Amino acid sequence: VLVVFECAMFVGMLLGLALSLRWALALSLVLQMLNITYQVMFLKESFPAERRKPIKMSSLIPVRGLMILKRNAHLKQLSFVFMLSSFIGMGIMKVQTNYFQKHLPWDKKANYISVIL
Secondary structure, X not given: OHHXXXXXXXXXXHHHHHOOHHHHHHHHHHHHHHHHHHHHHHOOOOOXXXXXXXXXXXXXXXXXXXXXXXXXXXXXXXXXXXXXXXXXXXXXXXXXXXXXXXXXXXXXXXXXXXXXX
């Protein structure tokens, strides 16, 4: 499955070079519609019928699964560290370009290179 995904990504990059933006978006839309049609109409359910259960409405609440992180003090602390690290990292990413261009010898080309890396 991963090989097929990687090959599809490679073909997509090659097509992206050859197509205009309008055609690339149109092709992407068509392929997404084909993918959804395949998944809904032709892909069989793989879970055995005797093991299936009705869906619980409480399991559809997105943040409900995060309650597992409150089981003990160590998980709470680890979750807090990861959350804080994510917020700080995103904040730094927001201001670093302006800061680097204003206070360091950093031009737009360096921004493109840093994004690629």
